[in-house]
Amino acid sequence: MTPKWARNKKILLGISGGIAAYKTAELVRALVKSDCEVEIILTETAARLVAPLTLATLSKRRVWQEADLRSDEMGWRIPHITLSDWADVMVIAPCTANVLRMAATGNSSTLLGATMLAFTRPIVFFPAMNSHMLANPATKGNVRTLEGFGHRVVDPDSGPLACGYEGKGRLPSTEAILDETWAAICPKRDFAGRKVLITAGPTHEYIDPVRFISNPSSGKMGYALAAEARYRGADVVLVTGPSNERVPSGVRAIPVTSAQEMQRACLDELQDADVIIKAAAVGDYRARKFSPQKIKREKAEILTIEMERNPDIAREISARRRPGQILVGFAAETENVMENALRKIESKGLDMVVANDVSEDGAGFASNTNHVCVYFSDVLSLQPTPIFGDKLEVASGILDRVAGLMA
Numbered sequence: 001m002t003p004k005w006a007r008n009k010k011i012l013l014g015i016s017g018g019i020a021a022y023k024t025a026e027l028v029r030a031l032v033k034s035d036c037e038v039e040i041i042l043t044e045t046a047a048r049l050v051a052p053l054t055l056a057t058l059s060k061r062r063v064w065q066e067a068d069l070r071s072d073e074m075g076w077r078i079p080h081i082t083l084s085d086w087a088d089v090m091v092i093a094p095c096t097a098n099v100l101r102m103a104a105t106g107n108s109s110t111l112l113g114a115t116m117l118a119f120t121r122p123i124v125f126f127p128a129m130n131s132h133m134l135a136n137p138a139t140k141g142n143v144r145t146l147e148g149f150g151h152r153v154v155d156p157d158s159g160p161l162a163c164g165y166e167g168k169g170r171l172p173s174t175e176a177i178l179d180e181t182w183a184a185i186c187p188k189r190d191f192a193g194r195k196v197l198i199t200a201g202p203t204h205e206y207i208d209p210v211r212f213i214s215n216p217s218s219g220k221m222g223y224a225l226a227a228e229a230r231y232r233g234a235d236v237v238l239v240t241g242p243s244n245e246r247v248p249s250g251v252r253a254i255p256v257t258s259a260q261e262m263q264r265a266c267l268d269e270l271q272d273a274d275v276i277i278k279a280a281a282v283g284d285y286r287a288r289k290f291s292p293q294k295i296k297r298e299k300a301e302i303l304t305i306e307m308e309r310n311p312d313i314a315r316e317i318s319a320r321r322r323p324g325q326i327l328v329g330f331a332a333e334t335e336n337v338m339e340n341a342l343r344k345i346e347s348k349g350l351d352m353v354v355a356n357d358v359s360e361d362g363a364g365f366a367s368n369t370n371h372v373c374v375y376f377s378d379v380l381s382l383q384p385t386p387i388f389g390d391k392l393e394v395a396s397g398i399l400d401r402v403a404g405l406m407a
Helices: 019-033 052-059 079-086 097-105 111-118 131-135 137-148 174-185 220-231 259-270 313-320 337-348 391-406
Strands: 010-015 037-042 063-065 089-095 123-127 157-160 166-170 195-200 205-208 211-213 235-240 252-255 275-278 285-287 307-309 326-333 352-357 369-376 387-390
Touching: 010 019, 010 079, 010 111, 019 037, 019 052, 019 089, 019 174, 037 052, 037 079, 037 111, 052 063, 079 111, 089 097, 089 111, 089 174, 097 111, 097 123, 097 137, 123 137, 123 174, 131 137, 131 166, 174 220, 195 220, 195 259, 205 285, 211 285, 220 235, 220 391, 235 259, 259 313, 275 313, 275 391, 313 326, 313 337, 326 337, 326 391, 337 352, 337 369, 352 391, 369 391, 387 391
Parallel strands: 010 037, 010 089, 037 063, 089 123, 195 235, 195 275, 235 252, 275 326, 326 352
Antiparallel strands: 157 166, 205 211, 285 307, 352 369, 369 387
């Protein structure tokens, strides 16, 4: 899902000659699908790994190549200047060790090098290479130099490499590249330097090794909040119950299963958090006794399970938090939404609660959209502005209100 503010951006994609260049066709398709305009610079070696015609077809634009820098046909357009003036962000993926060196030293002998030197907006580098090359002091020094210039250099993924090695050096997934690109151009940086602790998803309370009690929460809202907070500069920790959602790039995820596990993880991360957002749908009860063996249905026509209350994580966080920490809760209701939301603020000691009617179409569990109202601990604020849209849009609206509490 692409943030609304990221659409219609102008992306300049530099593709250098690593074997991972073949993956960039998928990246170009994803950028175009996100309603972005894409111009592409292809190095001489990269043009041997991915066909310029393929990229031109996907981007609906010509592909700029090394010969264009000084050619009679295209050189007069001064492509390294016109392209750098045109784009909102420059993405180098994959980025070889040689291109890192060129960028760090200001080498303008190639079209890509000259364009990087002329570029005055954010550049995001995605190094991809052999793990020994990545670990070489020269490469590390070039990375530090680029970061010192204010550019973003994204750590490669680990796994099997084309050279036969196993280790760090893989180009991140297309989704991760998009995440890092959006983070580089996000118009708001109001969470920079803040740690935001977010809970997401359901909890599973096991009865026996093969059965559990849970709810239909998908985690989509919590994951959207984590992505949007990361785009806006936050250091994000996501404590997540079982979910099929993808963890946004740059977010530290702590997977948990039960409410008690989520409680421990939250308390471990609480002390240095600036904002805590409790978006998880935590089970209120768990089985008093866990059966170590599968309960057989032949043993009884009626099965009675004795339940006991789970810890109230939000209330415990409220009791332990230090001055200045902001605590936000969620209230998934089916009736009397405002009354229940205000009651939750008071009983749990929240600064703010995000409430919705989960029986409403487009606002319930697992939906890609949401419709919420935000209430504050100041009970005079009884005329909340509704927030609705896809869950990234809703996450942005929620964080706008959290930012107001931080001011």
